[in-house]
Amino acid sequence: MTVIAGHLLVLDDDEDILLSARLLLKRQIKTLSCLNDAAELPEFLAHHMIDVVLLDMNFTLGDNSGRDGFEWLAYLRTHYPQIVVVVMTAYAGVELAVNAIKAGATDFVIKPWSNEKLIATLHSAVALAQARNKNQLLQGENVALRGxxxxxxxxxxxxxxxxxxxxxxxxxxxxxxxxxxxxxxxxxxxxxxxxxxxxxxxxxxxxxxxxxxxxxxxxxxxxxxxxxxxxxxxxxxxxxxxxxxxxxxxxxxxxxxxxxxxxxxxxxxxxxxxxxxxxxxxxxxxxxxxxxxxxxxxxxxxxxxxxxxxxxxxxxxxxxxxxxxxxxLPPLRERKDDIPLLADHFLSVYAQKYQRKKPLLSHKALAALQEYSWPGNVRALNHAIERALVLSDKDTLQAEDFALAPVAENSLSDSVQTNCLNLEILERNAVEKALKKHAGNISQAARELGLTRMALYRRMEKHDL
Ligand SMILES: Nc1ncnc2c1ncn2[C@@H]1O[C@H](COP(=O)(O)OP(=O)(O)OP(=O)(O)O)[C@@H](O)[C@H]1O
Known part of the structure; x- marks a missing residue:
């Protein structure tokens, strides 16, 4: 016996029906849930991923019109179009079942059900639900890949x-x-x-x-x-x-x-x-x-x-x-002990990218990298190392190979404080100084800050610069 790999929700106000569904299906389907109060459906669906709902059509005593069932069917179609709905009706309700299918149900079973027929119906319903999900995912991935x-x-x-x-x-x-x-x-x-x-x-x-x-x-x-x-x-x-x-x-x-x-x-x-x-x-x-x-x-x-x-x-x-x-995430200047590890990592990455022997870092170069305040954080360190590797063919890189831009005094003193407002000021200072240094040249300022041009434009807008 193959277990149906999906999550089935049986929705019926009749506890006897829920009990027989449990007895029959608990070993047939991977995940089985039962609800006897349809009003709990929205809350339940908000927290569970359901493939198939086996839906009773009549929840109000004495009302066999299927009105409740149609309302819940419409709710499912609107809010959870990927869920496959199989409706349950009494023998006399075949016409109701046909109308339910017109309203979006995928199949129906007549109560009392034949065990074999019910299991076969659920097999197909779960397969359909999973195909729908896969299709939705594929479409999604397509957009994601393009976007x-x-x-x-x-x-x-x-x-x-x-x-x-x-x-x-x-x-x-x-x-x-x-x-x-x-x-x-x-x-x-x-x-x-x-x-x-x-x-x-x-x-x-x-x-x-x-x-x-x-x-x-x-x-x-x-x-x-x-x-x-x-x-x-x-x-x-x-x-x-x-x-x-x-x-x-x-x-x-x-x-x-x-x-x-x-x-x-x-x-x-x-x-x-x-x-x-x-x-x-x-x-x-x-x-x-x-x-x-x-x-x-x-x-x-x-x-x-x-x-x-x-x-x-x-x-x-x-x-x-x-x-x-x-x-x-702490700024890089507050975790300087990570700088040697990061520098070594980026040296390996770029040595491989530019197909050259991985250079060493002189003690002074490492000390300079650790002393620097890195307003552009790890991204700026990454760029500095790539630049040094491209512009120098030495076996050992020296401090001057990194052309570290001086950071203004006030930015450095801001950096020591951990107050979040100061981090805003630090960012504003860094952007302002980079722009000044490069006479408003966005590409150069962005490169120095370790940002993309778009990211720099956003910061300029944010700080009114
Ligand atoms: N801990 C780290 N280890 C290795 N590489 C890192 C680490 N932190 C950042 N990087 C590298 O630094 C660069 C910037 O990282 P990332 O884009 O995640 O930063 P971010 O905080 O999201 O930046 P932004 O705020 O500008 O969006 C990336 O190339 C990333 O791989």
Whole structure:
């Protein structure tokens, strides 16, 4: 006997029916749940992934019209279109069953059921549900692949998260506890400190590791495209919507959704995101049917805690939805003992990339790297090492090969403080100085800060520079 690999929910107000379903099916199907009160269905579905619902059509004593069943069928079709519904009716209710099929049920069984027929029906229903899910995932992955090309090279690299200082060990300890759970995680840390890498590490150590990791830079999506990009749209929903397009949230179904730069999301869009995360469903623009959303959410920001807890800038209900677990990445200047490890790692990476012998670092060069305050954090260290390796063919790299830009006094003294507001000031100073130093040349300033041009533009906008 092959066990049906799916989750079946039997919904019937008759306890005897539920008992016989349990007796018959508990060894036939991988996961079986029973509910005798249909009113509990929405709450139940919000917390469980169901493949098939075996739905009784009559819940009100003396009413054999199937009215309740049709209402719940419509609810399932609207809110959980991927769930396959098989209805149950009494012998006299074959006509009812036919109407239920017209209304979207996939099949029906007559009570009292024939065990064999019921099991065969459920076999096909679960197979159909799984094909639907797979189809949805494939569509999603397709969108994700198209939409995330810029992440492709990073995604292919095996995650290698380096950190051995006390603060990083503590962070990694928390990570190993929360990664296998479904808890939402909020990652705080300065630019370039490794928030996305940490998010990928959580995904890699979670049950969703075999599924998609969808990174969305919330600061990079123009406000007027927010809904179309994230929720998708239906053909004809607006000018230019020439085909149905699945949004990135549904594309992330089954996997992890990484919402980067979450604090850059405008307040009115925060409400929309919150609604989707609460209801766990997404309705594409111009459509009526929502898609069920099954994602684990990891969000990240470089914003200060002061910013996040200021309700004029960030909705507190959204914050609570996102920060079940909070992980804070210390800036690189506060974990200087990691610099030799990181430097060695990047030297290996770039020696391989540029097909040359891995150079050594002189003592002075290492000391200079450890003394530097790294306003652009690990990303800037990474770039500095790549640059040094490209521009020098020596076997041993010296301090001057790294051309470390002097960091202004006040930035350095800010850096010693851990107050979050000062981190904002530190970022503003770094951006301002880089722009001044490069006479407003965005590309050069961005390179020096270890940011992309887009990321630098966002910071300039944020700090009104
Ligand atoms: N602990 C680490 N070990 C190895 N590489 C790291 C580590 N932290 C960061 N990096 C590398 O530094 C670069 C920047 O990291 P990442 O993009 O994760 O930072 P971020 O905090 O998300 O940046 P931003 O705030 O600008 O989005 C990446 O190339 C990443 O691989």
């Amino acid at each position: 995330s090309l810029e992440h492709l090279s990073q995604m292919q690299k095996p995650a290698c998260f380096i950190g051995e200082t006390t603060s990083m060990r503590e962070l990694l300890r928390k990570l190993s506890l929360c990664a296998p759970t479904e808890a939402n995680v909020l990652i705080l840390g300065e630019n370039g400190s490794g928030k996305e890498l940490l998010a990928r590490e959580i995904h890699a150590r979670s049950k969703r590791a075999g599924n998609i990791f969808m990174a969305i830079d919330m600061g990079a999506i123009p406000e007027n495209l927010f809904e179309a990009e994230l929720f998708g749209y239906k053909k004809g929903a607006f000018t230019g919507a020439n085909e149905n397009r699945m949004g990135r949230l549904v594309a992330a179904n089954g996997g992890t959704l990484f919402l980067d730069e979450i604090a850059n999301l405008a307040l009115h869009l925060q409400v929309k995101l919150l609604r989707v995360l609460e209801q766990r469903q997404v309705t594409p623009v111009g459509d009526e049917k929502p898609f069920a959303l099954n994602v684990r959410v990891i969000a990240a920001t470089n914003a200060s805690y002061v910013h996040l807890t200021d309700e004029r800038q960030f909705r507190q209900d959204l914050l609570y939805r996102l920060n079940t677990v909070e992980l804070t």
